[in-house]
Amino acid sequence: MESEKLEQVWRAVCDQVKSYNNIDPSQINAFFSRLQPQAMSEDFLMLTADNDFIKTWIERHYVDFIKQALMDLYRTAFTVLIEVDIAAEAAGANPAAPAPATGASTAAVPAAPATTAGTATGTPASDGGHAAAGEPAVVQPAVQQTATEQAPRAAHAAAAYEARGHEELEGDPYDEDETDGPDRPTSTLTFENFVIGDSNRMAYSMAVAVADMEICEKLTPDYFASQKELLDGAAAVVVDANLPRESIAYLVEHCAAPLFVDPVSTVKAEKLQGLLSHVHTLKPNRIEAELLSGVKITDNATLHQAAQALLDQGVQRVFLSLGGDGVFAAQQGETHLEPICKAKMRNATGAGDAMMASLVWSFLAGRNLAESCAAGTAAAAIAVESEETINPSMSAEAVLARAAK
Numbered sequence: 001m002e003s004e005k006l007e008q009v010w011r012a013v014c015d016q017v018k019s020y021n022n023i024d025p026s027q028i029n030a031f032f033s034r035l036q037p038q039a040m041s042e043d044f045l046m047l048t049a050d051n052d053f054i055k056t057w058i059e060r061h062y063v064d065f066i067k068q069a070l071m072d073l074y075r076t077a078f079t080v081l082i083e084v085d086i087a088a089e090a091a092g093a094n095p096a097a098p099a100p101a102t103g104a105s106t107a108a109v110p111a112a113p114a115t116t117a118g119t120a121t122g123t124p125a126s127d128g129g130h131a132a133a134g135e136p137a138v139v140q141p142a143v144q145q146t147a148t149e150q151a152p153r154a155a156h157a158a159a160a161y162e163a164r165g166h167e168e169l170e171g172d173p174y175d176e177d178e179t180d181g182p183d184r185p186t187s188t189l190t191f192e193n194f195v196i197g198d199s200n201r202m203a204y205s206m207a208v209a210v211a212d213m214e215i216c217e218k219l220t221p222d223y224f225a226s227q228k229e230l231l232d233g234a235a236a237v238v239v240d241a242n243l244p245r246e247s248i249a250y251l252v253e254h255c256a257a258p259l260f261v262d263p264v265s266t267v268k269a270e271k272l273q274g275l276l277s278h279v280h281t282l283k284p285n286r287i288e289a290e291l292l293s294g295v296k297i298t299d300n301a302t303l304h305q306a307a308q309a310l311l312d313q314g315v316q317r318v319f320l321s322l323g324g325d326g327v328f329a330a331q332q333g334e335t336h337l338e339p340i341c342k343a344k345m346r347n348a349t350g351a352g353d354a355m356m357a358s359l360v361w362s363f364l365a366g367r368n369l370a371e372s373c374a375a376g377t378a379a380a381a382i383a384v385e386s387e388e389t390i391n392p393s394m395s396a397e398a399v400l401a402r403a404a405k
Contacts, residue, residue: 010037013045016069023065031058036085043076043267048085055082077266077287216242221250232256236280236360241268245275252278258363262356263288277314281363283356284310285321303328304335319359319373329373338373341402343381350390354383358399371403378402 014032018025034054039046045066049055058066063080070078224231224247231237232255239251240262248271251259258280263269269288276282276292290296293309303320307330310318320328329336358379362372378399382391 006037006040009040010035010047012073013066013069016072017062017065020065020068028062031062035082038083042074043265044079044081045070046081046083048083050085052084055084058082079265217244219243219247221246223247224250225254228254235364236260238262238356238360240264241271243271245271248272249275252276260356260360260363262352263292266291276310279315281317281319281359282310282315283319283321283352283359286323289318289320304330307335317369317372319355319376327373327377329369331369334369336370336373338370338377341377341381341405343384345384346387347384347389351380351383354394355380361396374403375399 014028017023017032018028031054034050035047035058037045038048049058059082063082066080067078070076070080231251234257236259237251237255237257238260239248241248241264248261252275255278259278260281261272261276261279261283263272263282263284266287269284269291272292282292284292286297289306289310292313293306295302295306295309297303297306303322307318307320307328311330311332316331318328318330320330322328324340326337326339329338355376358376359372362375367375379394379402382394382398382402385391386393
């Protein structure tokens with residue numbers, strides 16, 4: 001997407017967020033001015049923040065409103081990725097985010113909106129006027145402050161961040177809606193004229209990944225039919241919803257090898273509806289599982305119901321990502337909840353692929369449900385801890401060691 005169009009989209013998103021109840025527009029102006037849109041496709045938006053504090057604050061308090069605004073504007077569930085602009089942070093060009101100041105009037109941090117697959121949920125709800133326990137309330141920032149006036153506020157913000165113990169942002173390293181490659185781009189930019197710098201290196205990588213998705217259109221049922229002997233003789237076949245639906249249908253109906261299926265994103269997961277009867281392993285996130293099971297997940301009981309609905313469609317194993325709550329695994333007669341494997345995220349690319357690879361590896365090694373789940377979350381955590389797409393430290397020994405912790 002061209003930069004001017006991308007800026008227009010971002011302004012529309014900001015305006016939409018400011019229209020929600022219990023949202024202070026001046027707060028949005030103050031915080032969102034520290035974000036820059038970098039890349040966008042039909043269900044993916046990447047932003048950069050000028051420092052880690054802003055990134056963390058936005059992810060904690062506003063990213064769900066950004067997703068809701070995109071849903072309201074485009075009727076599509078978006079993946080929103082926020083990275084730190086390394087160049088801006090290193091240069092120290094911007095002070096820390098606005099933060100509570102003594103005597104300032106406060107505005108509560110609104111509760112994050114609940115989103116269901118494929119539908120807009122309306123205006124995000126308020127949390128009743130109270131900030132989350134243990135965290136400072138978002139306040140009305142002063143307007144047109146000088147650098148001298150901003151300094152105490154920046155110090156206060158930094159102190160608040162320090163007081164929370166430099167908590168690592170617990171994203172969902174196994175959730176393809178957080179880390180997968182987006183759909184094909186809507187722009188006419190070429191890679192030949194793309195200037196790569198520290199602040200847009202991630203955006204460039206994402207753009208390359210988007211372009212590479214076009215090869216999936218070449219993987220037709222006729223092509224797979226020509227390779228049927230090879231497919232049938234495989235120990236396992238990994239399929240994702242980047243493939244055309246008719247190609248997925250062919251593999252489900254004709255491939256004799258165990259199928260491991262990744263829905264990839266909420267939009268693409270729709271291709272899998274009615275095609276789960278011969279799937280060995282399915283790796284959805286919460287929203288994808290709701291879409292494919294027909295069960296809205298609101299608590300532990302509905303979580304089990306959703307997983308069982310997928311098993312009843314013919315899936316043998318389900319590994320359902322729950323964000324910060326870990327991964328819920330299920331097969332007929334057995335369930336397991338694996339806590340999130342904490343990681344210091346340095347690269348959001350490849351975590352879901354690493355988890356799927358580990359699930360296949362565990363299957364081939366004969367590991368049980370719980371062991372497979374632990375190995376999958378461990379591999380995903382290792383994947384995001386390197387700036388390289390494939391962590392050089394990734395190995396069978398490293399995965400087993402992390403899984404055992």
